[in-house]
Amino acid sequence: MALAVTSTSRASTATGDRVRVMVVDDSVVVRGLISRWLEEQPDFEVVASLRTGQEAVDQVERLDPDVAILDIEMPVLDGISALPLLLAKKRDLVVIMASTLTLKNAEISLKALSLGAADYIPKPETARGVTTSADFKRDLVEKVRHLGLRRRRMRAPRPATPAAPAHPDTRLAGGGARPSVAPPAHTIEKTVALKLRPFSHTLPRVLLIGSSTGGPQALNEVIAQLGRVIDQVPVLITQHMPPTFTTILAEHLSRASGRPVREAQDGEPVVAGRVYVAPGAIHMQVARRDGSPVIVLRDGPLVNFCKPAVDPLLSTAAQVWGGATLCVILTGMGSDGAKGAAELVAAGGSVIAQDEASSVVWGMPGAVAQAGLCSAILPLGQIAQKVTRIFSGERS
Template identity: 90%
Template sequence: MALAVTSASKTTSAARDRVRVMVVDDSVVVRGLIARWLEEQPDFEVVASLRTGQEAVDQVERLDPDVAILDIEMPVLDGISALPQLLAKKRDLVVIMASTLTRHNAEVSLKALSLGAADYIPKPETARGVTTSADFKRDLVEKVRHLGQRRRRMRGPRPAPATPAPSAPALGRPAVHALATDKAPPCKLRPFSHTMPRVLLIGSSTGGPQALNEVIAQLGRVIDQVPVLITQHMPPTFTTILAEHLSRASGKTVREGVDGEPVVAGRVYVAPGAIHMQVARRDNQPVIVLRDGPLVNFCKPAVDPLLVSAAQVWGGASLCVILTGMGSDGAKGAAELVAAGGSVIAQDEASSVVWGMPGAVAQAGLCSAILPLPQIAQKVTRIFSGERS
C-alpha cells in the first residue's frame, strides 16, 4: 500500500483550490506515473496513490478527493465492485474508470457509467505502453481537469482550515484553466430551417454514452422516418458495445457503420472506434465512407468530418444534435451545416457532464435551440412532425 497525503504546509487557500485526485491502480508503475503527471499540473493535488479498491473505499472519506481514477482489474476489491461503495460514502465523487481495450473491460466500463461513474479512459495494455502514450497522458489530464473543475464549481469552495493565514485573500480557479463558459454572454439562437430534415446527426463525447442512451430510447418514430448517424468519441470495441446497448434501448437496428453501405431510414449508424465516419452520395444514394485519416480535434472518430460531409450530401435537410463532451469538436462541421441551411440543437450546460462541445456551437451562434437533455428527443420528434420554431 502506498500513500501520498498532503502536508500541513499545503493546507492553504491555493491548495484548497486544486482538484484533489485519488489514483487507484494495482500496478505500482502505472499509478506512480499517473500521480507524477498529475502533480506536474499546478491545479491538481494527488491526495493518495492506492493499490486496491478496498483501500480506496476505506480511506475516501478521510482523504476527501474530488476525482478518483479507478482501475477495473485489481486484487481484493476490483473497480466495478468498489465504485458503488465509493459513491455511497461520497456522493459527489467524480470517478473515472481506467481499463484496457478488451471486450470485457469495455462492457464493465459502460456498466460503470450506468452505476454513476463520470467517464472512462482507455488504458494501454502494458506499463510500457502507458509510459510512452502521449495521447493517454493528454486525455487523462484533460478529463481530470474538466470533470474535477465542474464538480468543484457545483460543490462550492472547500472550507478554509481552522486557523487560516491572516489577511489571506480567497483564490479562484487558476485563470489559465478557467472554462470558456464562465461569465459567457447569453447565446443567440437562429431560426430552424424550413426544410423537412432527411437525416439526424448526433455528436458526443464525455458523458455521451448516458446521454445517447436517453435520447435514442425516445426516438422510435424519428428513426423509422430517417437515418440517424452518431459519432461518439470512443475507441474500438467500446463503439461496438455502445451500438449494442443503444439497439436494446431503442428496439431499433443500431450498429457500427460499414464502408460503402447505403444510409437508409430505420437504422442508426455509429462511427467505429479509431476511424472517421463520413457520408457521400454514390449513384444518387447516400453511403457510409470510413476514412483512416489523422486525428481531428485530437479525436478519431471525430464529429467534424461527419457533419462536413453531411452538409454536402443533405444540405439544408440536415438536423444535428451536439451532446455533452469536452473540447470543440463539431463546431466547424456545425458551421458548415448551418451555412448549407441545416439546423443545430445543443444540450444545455446544466445537464451536460462537460459543456465543451455543445458550448462551442452555442457560443458560436449556430444553434436553433439549447435544451436540457430530457427535452432534446421531444424537440427532435416535434421537428420531424413538422414543427419549425
Template identity: 85%
Template sequence: MAIAVTSASTASTAAGDRLRVMVVDDSVVVRGLVARWLEEQPDFEVVASLRTGREAVDQVERLDPDVAILDIEMPVLDGISALPLLLAKKRDLVVIMASTLTRHNAEISLKALSLGAADYIPKPETNRGVTTSADFRRDLVEKVRNLGQRRRRQRGFRPAAPAPSSDERPTAGRTVPPVVDKPPTCKLRTLSPTIPRVLLIGSSTGGPQALNEVVGHLGSVIDKVPVLITQHMPPTFTTILAEHLSRASGRTVREGQDGEPVVAGRVYVAPGALHMQVARRDGGPVIVLQDGPLVNFCKPAVDPLLTSAAQVWGAATLAVILTGMGSDGARGAADLVTAGGSVIAQDEASSVVWGMPGAVAQAGLCAAILPLAQIASKVTRVFSGERS
C-alpha cells in the same frame, strides 16, 4: 502493500483550491506515472496512490478527494465492486474508470457509467504503452480537470483559473474555448424551413448516458430517417455502445461499414479509430470510413461527419451536439448551417462537460439549446414539421 498517502489536513492547507485526486491501480508503474503527470499540473494535488479498491473505500472519507481514477482489474476489491461503495461514502466524488481495451472491460466501463461513474478512460494494454502514449496522458489530465472543476462548481466552489490545457491550444487554425463558469447569452437561429431527411448526433464525455436518453426516445424519427452518431470512443467500446443503443431504442443500431447505403430505420455509429463520413454514390448516400489523422485530437471526430452530411443533404440536415470536452463539432456545425441545415445543442446544466455543445452555442449556430430530457421530443417535433 504499496500505499502512498498525503495527510488530508496538511494537503488541504497546502493545496488551497487545487483539485484533490486519488489514484487507484494495482500496477506500481501505472500509479507512479499517473501520479507524476497529475502532480506536474499546478491545479492538481495527488492525495493518495493506492493498490486496491479496498484501500480506496477504507480511506476515501479521510482523504476527501475530488476525483478518483479507478482501475477495473485489481486484487482484493476490483473497480466495479469498489465504485458503489466509494459513492456511498462520498456522493459527489468524481470517479473515472480506467481499463484496457478488451470487450470484457469495455462492458464493465459502460456498466460503471450507469452506476454513477463520471467517465472512463481506455488504458494502453502494457506498461510501456502507458509510458509512451501522449494521447492517454493528455486525455487523462483533461478528464480530471474538466470533470473535477464541474463537480466543484455544482457544489458552489469557484476554483482559480486552471493552467493552460490541451483544450486551449490552437486546433486546426482556431483556439478551443476553455471550461467556462457561466455561459454567455447565446443567440439562436431560426430552424431551417426544410423538414430534415437525416439526423446527426455528436458526443464525447458523458455521451453514452446522453445517447441512451436521446436515442431511446426517438422512436418514430428513426423509422422515418437514418440516424448517424459519432461518439468519441475507441474500438470495441463503439461496438458495445451500438448494442446498448439498439436495446434502448428497439431499432437496428450498429457500427457503420464502408460503402453501405444509408437508409431510414437504422442508426449508424462511427467505429472506434475511424472517421465516419457520408458521400453520394449512384444517386444515394453511403457510409465512408477513413483512417485519416486525428481531428480535434479525436478519431472518430464529429466535424468530418457534419461537414460531409452538409454536402449530401444540405438544408435537409439536423444535427444534435451533446455533452463533451473540447469543441469538436463546431466547424462541422458551421458548415452545416451555411448549407441551410439546423443544429440543436444540449444545455450546460444537463451536460457532464459543456465543451462541444457550448462551442456551437457560443458561436451562434444553434436553433435550440435544451436540457437533455427535452432533446428527443424537440427532435421528434422538428421531423413532424415544427419550424419554431
C-alpha cells in the same frame, strides 16, 4: 433571438483550489506514472496512490478526493465492485474508470457509467504502453481537469445575483435536467449573449448526433425516446470512443431504442430505420453514390485530437443533405463539431445543443452555442421531444 448566460474564466489556482485526486491501480508503475503526471499540473493534488479498491473504499472519506481514477482489474476488490461503495460514502465523487481495450472491459466500463461513474479512459495494455502514450496522458489530464473543476463548481455557493429570464428553449424543466452548475470561487464571471437561429424550413431527412465525455449516458437517454424518428430517417452517431467500446455502445443503444443500431461499414447505404455508429479509431463520413447516400470510412489523421471525430461527419453531411439536416451536439470536452456545424448551418441545416446544466462537460455543445450556430439549447431530457416535434413538422 439572444439569451444572456454566464461564462467563467480562470483567475488563479491557489493551493486550496486544486483538484484532489485519488489514484487506484494495482500496478505500481502505472500508479507512479499517473501520479507524477497529475502532480506536474499546478491545479491538481494527488492525495493518495492506492493498490486495491478496498483501500480506496476504506480511505475515501478521510482523503476527501474530488476525483478517483479507478482501475477495473485489481485484487481484493475490483473497480466495478468498489464503485458503488465509493459513491455510497461520497455521493459527489467523480469516478473515472480506467481499463484496457478488451471486450469484457468495454462492457464493464459502460456498465460503470450506468452505476454512477462520470467517465472512462482506455488504458494501454502494458506498463510500457502507458509510459509511451502521449494520447493517454493528455486525455487523462484533461478529463481530470474538466470533471474535477465541474465538481467543484457544483459545490461552490452561487453569488446572490438576479437570474436572467430564460428563453423557452433553454430554461430547465423536469425531464432529466441536472441542477444548475455554480461557478467556482476563483473564477471571474462575464455575460455572453447566445443568439439562436431560426430552424430550417426544410423537413429534415437525416439526424446526426455528436458526443464525447458523458456521451454514452446521454445517447442512451436520447435514443431510447427516438423510435418514431428512427423509423422515418437514418440516424448517424459519432461518439469519441476507441475500437471495441463502439461495438458495445451500439449494442446498448440497440437495446435502448428497440431499433437496429450497429457500427457503420464502409460503402453501405444510409437508410431510414437504422442507427449508424462511427467505429472506433476511424472517421465516419457520408457521400452520394449513384444518387444515394452511403457511409464512407476514412482512416486519416486525428481531427481535434480525435478519431472518430464529429467534424468530418457534419462537413460531408452538409454536402449530401444540405438544409434537410438536423444535428444534435451532446455533452463532451473540446470543440469538435463546431467547424462541421458551421458548414452545416451555412448549407441551411439546423443544430440543437445540450445545455450547460445537464452536460457532464459543456465543451462541444458550448462551442456551437457560443458560435451562434444553434436553433435551440436544451436540457438533455427535452432534446428527444424537440427532435420528434421537428420531424413531425414543427419549425420553431
